[in-house]
Amino acid sequence: MSMLVKNTWYVAAWSSEVTCGSLLARRILDIPVVLFRDQNSVIGALHDQCCHRGLPLSMGKAESGGIRCGYHGMRYDREGVCVEIPGQTVIPKRACVRSFPVIEQHGLVWIWCGDIAPTAQPPAYPWHGEWIWKGGQVHYESNYELIHDNLLDLSHLGYVHVFTIGGDPKSHMNAEMSTKRANGGVLVERFMRDVSPPPTHVRINGYSQSVDRWQRIQFVPGLITIYSGSVPAGTLRTRGDQVGGFQQRVFNAITPETGGTSHYFWSVSHVPVPGNPGMTDTLYSDTVKTFEEDRVIVNAQYARMQESVDQKWVDLGIDAGSIQARRILKDLAAAEQVPRVVPVVLQPVTS
Ligand code: FES
Ligand SMILES: [Fe+2]
Numbered sequence: 194m195s196m197l198v199k200n201t202w203y204v205a206a207w208s209s210e211v212t213c214g215s216l217l218a219r220r221i222l223d224i225p226v227v228l229f230r231d232q233n234s235v236i237g238a239l240h241d242q243c244c245h246r247g248l249p250l251s252m253g254k255a256e257s258g259g260i261r262c263g264y265h266g267m268r269y270d271r272e273g274v275c276v277e278i279p280g281q282t283v284i285p286k287r288a289c290v291r292s293f294p295v296i297e298q299h300g301l302v303w304i305w306c307g308d309i310a311p312t313a314q315p316p317a318y319p320w321h322g323e324w325i326w327k328g329g330q331v332h333y334e335s336n337y338e339l340i341h342d343n344l345l346d347l348s349h350l351g352y353v354h355v356f357t358i359g360g361d362p363k364s365h366m367n368a369e370m371s372t373k374r375a376n377g378g379v380l381v382e383r384f385m386r387d388v389s390p391p392p393t394h395v396r397i398n399g400y401s402q403s404v405d406r407w408q409r410i411q412f413v414p415g416l417i418t419i420y421s422g423s424v425p426a427g428t429l430r431t432r433g434d435q436v437g438g439f440q441q442r443v444f445n446a447i448t449p450e451t452g453g454t455s456h457y458f459w460s461v462s463h464v465p466v467p468g469n470p471g472m473t474d475t476l477y478s479d480t481v482k483t484f485e486e487d488r489v490i491v492n493a494q495y496a497r498m499q500e501s502v503d504q505k506w507v508d509l510g511i512d513a514g515s516i517q518a519r520r521i522l523k524d525l526a527a528a529e530q531v532p533r534v535v536p537v538v539l540q541p542v543t544s
Contacts, residue, residue, distance in 0.1 A: 199526075368383040374517065446458040
């Protein structure tokens with residue numbers, strides 16, 4: 194079981210999954226969590242386990258002001274405090290369940306399951322709003338590391354995604370690539386010049402000539418964002434954003450469910466293109482296909498790797514980004530294992 198980073202924001206759900214009056218059960222970092230929306234539409238997240246006899250609270254009912262347990266009717270508010278016990282007036286002090294900080298923004302529900310208070314805000318994703326977008330969700334039978342690896346190394350496109358965003362495998366393997374630490378994580382940039390456009394780009398942009406392609410991949414724990422696309426050959430910029438051509442932004446939030454399974458929330462965004470009303474759906478369905486191909490590969494890879502946990506795998510040049518990301522996750526997880534020492538304040542001796 195891999196060590197998981199706890200003190201960070203993870204996506205718990207799409208906003209649209211948490212509706213008024215219903216309860217959403219989801220395991221995150223191996224903690225059973227129940228998500229709900231109170232009467233003011235504010236989202237709460239509680240440990241999905243009644244403090245009386247342990248029934249999952251998600252088997253109860255959402256009520257105004259919180260959740261009622263489905264066994265003996267204890268009612269909890271958004272902070273996890275028991276506010277009503279049918280049949281008795283005294284509420285024991287210990288009658289509460291753990292609540293988790295949640296923040297809803299840009300169509301996403303972020304959760305903090307760490308054992309210290311949040312040290313930052315969840316990452317902003319303004320493209321959900323400024324651009325047109327559509328998202329999906331995949332469940333992985335794999336730890337989060339292999340999913341990060343898959344997204345940080347896009348040289349696999351030419352072999353795995355032949356019908357969508359692939360293209361000539363050689364041009365992927367020979368891409369100009371730079372990897373550096375940036376924005377609290379890792380930034381990988383890839384440029385491919387004068388290559389044949391992949392099927393998805395042709396479907397969207399009707400290319401008949403070769404193109405220049407780019408991918409800008411930003412990793413921070415819990416999230417990988419990818420800005421990618423193509424422009425007519427010879428017009429690629431190596432600094433800043435591109436102009437024209439086909440451009441997309443892909444959001445990939447990877448949330449550990451357990452040490453060996455993961456939730457994966459993704460979306461694809463694009464600028465509105467007049468005269469191309471089907472663009473969003475084309476991009477969406479091509480991305481569904483693409484990510485299903487990734488899921489099959491990564492699940493098979495994880496299952497096989499579990500049979501050889503002591504094996505030392507061979508690293509290649511294309512792994513530069515994922516090796517950096519692994520190191521960051523490993524260092525963060527290791528730092529969380531170290532017991533925090535409470536500084537002893539020496540009192541001045543008075544006599
Ligand atoms: S188990 Fe929840 S009230 Fe008894
Ligand atoms: Fe892929």
